[in-house]
Amino acid sequence: xxxxxxxxxxxxxxxxxxxxxxxxxxxxxxxxxxxxxxxxxxxxxxxxxxxxxxxxxxxxxxxxxxxxxxxxxxxxxxxxxxxxxxxxxxxxxxxxxxxxxxxxxxxxxxxxxxxxxxxxxxxxxxxxxxxxxxxxxxxxxxxxxxxxxxxxxxxxxxxxxxxxxxxxxxxxxxxxxxxxxxxxxxxxxxxxxxxxxxxxxxxxxxxxxxxxxxxxxxxxxxxxxxxxxxxxxxxxxxxxxxxxxxxxxxxxxxxxxxxxxxxxxxxxxxxxxxxxxxxxxxxxxxxxxxxxxxxxxxxxxxxxxxxxxxxxxxxxxxxxxxxxxxx
Ligand code: SF4
Numbered sequence: 001x002x003x004x005x006x007x008x009x010x011x012x013x014x015x016x017x018x019x020x021x022x023x024x025x026x027x028x029x030x031x032x033x034x035x036x037x038x039x040x041x042x043x044x045x046x047x048x049x050x051x052x053x054x055x056x057x058x059x060x061x062x063x064x065x066x067x068x069x070x071x072x073x074x075x076x077x078x079x080x081x082x083x084x085x086x087x088x089x090x091x092x093x094x095x096x097x098x099x100x101x102x103x104x105x106x107x108x109x110x111x112x113x114x115x116x117x118x119x120x121x122x123x124x125x126x127x128x129x130x131x132x133x134x135x136x137x138x139x140x141x142x143x144x145x146x147x148x149x150x151x152x153x154x155x156x157x158x159x160x161x162x163x164x165x166x167x168x169x170x171x172x173x174x175x176x177x178x179x180x181x182x183x184x185x186x187x188x189x190x191x192x193x194x195x196x197x198x199x200x201x202x203x204x205x206x207x208x209x210x211x212x213x214x215x216x217x218x219x220x221x222x223x224x225x226x227x228x229x230x231x232x233x234x235x236x237x238x239x240x241x242x243x244x245x246x247x248x249x250x251x252x253x254x255x256x257x258x259x260x261x262x263x264x265x266x267x268x269x270x271x272x273x274x275x276x277x278x279x280x281x282x283x284x285x286x287x288x289x290x291x292x293x294x295x296x297x298x299x300x301x302x303x304x305x306x307x308x309x310x311x312x313x314x315x316x317x318x319x320x321x322x323x324x325x326x327x
Contacts, residue, residue, distance in 0.1 A: 006033035006074075007211050008057070008179060013071035015056045018064060024286040026052040028235035030071075034179065037209040041226030041243070043216060043258065047283050049235040050215045054181040058098055059088050076178070094124040097172035101184035103164040106171065107156040113140070113167045114152030120174040139170040143200060162193035169200065176208050183215045198224060219262055223247060228319075231255045234284055234294035237313060241320035251322040253299045254279070293325070301326060 015027035027049045034040050042050045055061045057073055057080060073080040075096065083091070092098075100106055108116060114136050121132035133152070140148035143166040156164055165185065172180060182201070186194040202225060205212055214225055222229055222243065229246040231239040231254065239252040250256045260277035281298040290296055293306040305325055313323040 007036045008034040009074040011072045014069040016069050022287045025235050032230050034211050039212045039226045041214050041222035041229040044232035048232040094175045096179040097177040098181040099172045099185050101187045103168040106168045124175045143170045180210050180212045238323045245320045253301050254295050
């Protein structure tokens with residue numbers, strides 16, 4: 001699928017959590033790829049395995065109780081699963097960086113913004129303190145933080161939510177990573193700031209040719225940024241395709257439900273009352289997945305076979321694949 005040579009190739013990845021309650025199959029046979037300079041959207045409701053997939057790529061899951069049970073994560077010819085923790089540290093933050101929904105996950109409250117961005121340059125680019133500090137100011141300027149010479153001396157709590165998010169993006173992009181894993185990067189921000197941050201990420205992606213894995217439950221963000229989309233449900237990929245195919249020709253009943261739950265502009269202006277569709281039921285517990293298709297208890301199109309048998313993901317054309325007995 002896709003024309004570009006994959007920079008990241010995730011194959012049959014399984015990450016399970018072994019707890020007293022049982023085994024949670026958070027990522028269960030997930031495969032996808034990401035090309036150089038591409039923006040790939042990963043969507044699904046909370047608890048569908050999006051974040052654990054990203055954390056597995058950077059080996060950020062707590063092990064134990066987590067365990068990468070099988071699969072491979074090929075990054076530019078290196079299998080990240082086989083990498084030692086020490087070698088992984090050289091990749092993390094340097095060649096692959098991650099930004100989170102909550103910037104304080106990445107920012108340390110007791111160090112200034114300047115100290116934290118500088119550290120990335122000193123650690124990964126072997127710059128001296130003065131060079132690193134100058135580069136930090138430049139980086140804050142790039143992410144459009146006003147008065148960066150002043151802001152570098154400030155602590156995270158002195159910045160607004162939007163500014164903190166920019167500082168975290170500056171830190172993540174400081175080493176010019178080849179891949180940026182963005183986990184709900186704008187969810188906690190109000191819409192105006194959200195639009196500014198998305199715009200900024202697009203500009204930086206153009207400038208640095210960074211590939212972005214954009215994890216979100218917000219299909220509006222995906223429509224704006226992503227070239228391809230992976231839809232996840234209960235730890236599995238249920239549909240994958242080009243963004244226009246997913247939006248104009250969604251095939252999996254779960255994807256169709258997600259799209260029908262987006263409010264559309266205009267209906268009210270036309271004098272009608274907008275009917276917002278919601279997907280029936282709840283995301284199943286990963287400890288107690290139903291037999292057969294995971295979406296079966298919520299699916300309006302479920303058939304007898306769905307209750308018994310889990311469908312494989314199958315291509316419907318060169319760029320589109322779906323996991324459903326309807327196809
Ligand atoms: Fe619905 Fe059956 Fe398709 Fe699952 S396999 S999404 S239950 S139609």
